[in-house]
Amino acid sequence: MASKAAVRPLVLLSKQTRGFATAARRTTAPLQQTTRPARFDRQQLRNGFRRGYADQKKVKKGRWGVLKWTWRLTYLSVLGGLAYTGYGIYINRNPVEQHAPDPNKKTLVILGTGWGSVSLLKNLDTENYNVIVISPRNYFLFTPLLPSCTTGTIEHRSIMEPIRNFLRHKKASVKYYEAEATKIDAEKKVVYITDDSEIKGSISQNEIPFDMLVVGVGAENATFGIPGVRENACFLKEVNDAQKIRKRIMDCCETAAFKDQDTEEVKRLLHMVVVGGGPTGVEFAGELQDFFENDLRKWMPEIQDNFRVTLVEALPSVLPSFSKSLIDYTEKTFKEETIEIRTKTMVKNVTPSYIEAEFTDPSGKKQLEKIPYGLLVWATGNALRPLVKDLMSQIPAQKDSRRGLAVNEYLVVKGSENIWAVGDCAVANYAPTAQVAAQEGAFLARLFNQMAKTEEIETELHVLSDEQGKAPNQESRDKIFADIKDLQKRLRRVKQMGPFEYSHQGSLAYIGSEKAVADISWVTGNVASGGQLTYLFWRSAYLSMCFSTRNRVLVFMDWMKSYIFGRDVSRE
Secondary structure: OOOHHHHHHHHHHHHHHHHHHHHHHHHHHHHHHHHHHHHHHHHHHHHHHHHHHHHHHHHHHHHHHHHHHHHHHHHHHHHHHHHHHHHHHHHHHOOOOOEOOOOOOOEEEEEOOOHHHHHHHHHOOHHHOEEEEEEOOOEEEOHHHHHHHOOOOOOHHHHEEEHHHHHOOOOEOOEEEEOEEEEEEOOOOEEEEEOOOOOOOOOOEEEEEOOEEEEOOOOEEOOOOOOOHHHHOEEOOOHHHHHHHHHHHHHHHHHHOOOOOOHHHHHHHOEEEEEOOOHHHHHHHHHHHHHHHHHHHHHOHHHOOOOEEEEEOOOOOOOOOOOHHHHHHHHHHHHHOOEEEEOOEEEEEEOOOEEEEEEEOOOOOEEEEEEEOOEEEEOOOEEOOHHHHHHHHHOHHHOOOOOOEEEOOOOEEOOOOOEEEOHHHEEOOOOOOHHHHHHHHHHHHHHHHHHHHHHHHHHHHHHHHHHHHOOOOHHHHHHHHHHHHHHHHHHHHHOOOOOOOOOOOEEEEEEEOOEEEEEEEEOOEEEEEEEHHHHHHHHHHHHHHOOOHHHHHHHHHHHHHHHHHOOOOOOO
16 A cells, blocks of 8 residues: 555645646636627527517416406306306296285286286286286287298297296286187176187186276287288288298299299299388398298299399388488398389289289379289288277277277276276377387386285275274374374375386397398487397397297297208298
8 A cells, every 4th residue: 555655746746737727727718708708698698588588478478367367257157147047947947836816806807918918917916916817819929020930030939938837927826818808898897708719618708807907909900991901911910920921932932833834923923022111021021031042042943033022111111210321221231132112102902913002103193003922911000909999989088099099198098997008909199019018018017016005005094093093092192193104105105106108219120131220219319220230239139028038048049040050941
């Protein structure tokens, strides 16, 4: 083994070697300093790029965070909407037990299941009265979407709400009789009813006594005394009318495609004429043209050269209740859709194959023209029902009324004390629309609810008045007197209800090609709009106005079904 003395020189040599290396690095330091600035600049540039990239990633992360929260809120909203819809469906499918009617309370008889009557029933507290509903139609029909049923865009049951489903959810039970009211005896306070169904029992006629009566039977189609209208035209007021039109459209198309059919006969069969330039007539014309453009011409190309739609209107323009700009837009859209508009044209006679119409030529002379048709839809005018005519003949105050039951500001039939009228059968100086009828029904519900409260308070006042006279001492009398003053204040508040005032919310109409027009009331004026965005508003508005959750779901599904698969072109 080597001694320490022998190892020491090696250690010294090692130190010298390290010193030499250090010295060498020191001597070369000036050379390295000359090239270091270039390396420092590259490194600084690289670091700066890394910092910029990191900052950029942070910005992207922030944006993704906003999108993530938006998605979460949307997801939660959808879940909440589905839960709310499911709860509504469950409640609708599982009604609670109802109270039995109190025989000591007044009997309120409501005729009809239209807009006015159903709006009344929807807002009425049925615990205050014994309510009886009489109508030959055991459902409520959402009429604004009825034109869509004629072409299969919507199935008719999607806009029908069974009246029994609705009445079953009222607090107190409501009796419903599917019958036709044939006569009202205003003096005896009795309604005579008849069962007009195909299946009749041993009793098919009866009478219903009433304390209060609401007439909401609507109106029937007006023909204005023109011969041949009722025999040859199709109306558009009820479900069976829409079904008849739908069948007639396909019948005309299939007959026109029959082997060796005459050319002139083909043109006649494929000419669809609509009489009436109001919202119903305009919407039906637009739906019919859409049906042809989107479906019929694809599956029946042999009819595409002869299919025509003509709208006939006696007034100078269509949609007379809308603003001038929307009328012009509608007429322009119809021209683009090849729908012919014949304004200032009056129908004089209707035959099974043509109508005779009178118009004024450019020289000012009146001319009579024959217009052949395959389908004729009559969508104009209202006429009184026989029931309403008979009631008017019993009341002397109604002798000057021609369009319906004249009512006062509280919708009481003039000349009576316990009969009210709503909807198309009432004359309240407003247009006969669904919107007016619905507001009239809601007003009557508030009125009847307050009348019930008034009677209840007055009964309590009579009882307290008797108790005050029998009070044993002054302290008891003072306490009863304080209760009387409180009830009198409540009675004054209840009796402060004003007369009926109609609030116009606006008018909507579909004009075809996924376009609509809207004349909406806004603050102190109207907002006129037309186009495809208005069409989306039209759909959303009508969807929200549907009677129940069931109707909304069914209508939405029908829209999706017709959009994806198209409309059905089968004959039945």
